[in-house]
Amino acid sequence: MSQRGVERIVGRLVTDPGFREAFFRNPVESGLRIGADLTRQEIEALRRISLDALVEFSDCLDDRICRLHIRREPMGQESRK
Numbered sequence: 157m158s159q160r161g162v163e164r165i166v167g168r169l170v171t172d173p174g175f176r177e178a179f180f181r182n183p184v185e186s187g188l189r190i191g192a193d194l195t196r197q198e199i200e201a202l203r204r205i206s207l208d209a210l211v212e213f214s215d216c217l218d219d220r221i222c223r224l225h226i227r228r229e230p231m232g233q234e235s236r237k
Contacts, residue, residue, distance in 0.1 A: 161192040164203060170214045172223040180207060 179186040
């Protein structure tokens with residue numbers, strides 16, 4: 157993995173809440189999904205970034221550069237009216 161790939165992951169972590177959630181659940185799969193094949197050392201380094209710090213930084217960004225994240229409810233969990 158190149159520095160450019162790590163920077164791509166960091167960029168997605170701060171601008172895409174859905175990716176951020178997926179990354180902290182499964183960093184290898186999430187990285188591969190966006191074309192970033194991370195080494196074990198890179199995954200460890202990225203997972204050491206505080207989730208709270210990522211969220212706080214993300215909250216400071218202009219909404220025009222962040223992705224909209226609409227959480228999907230698991231099947232059968234939709235609210236009924």
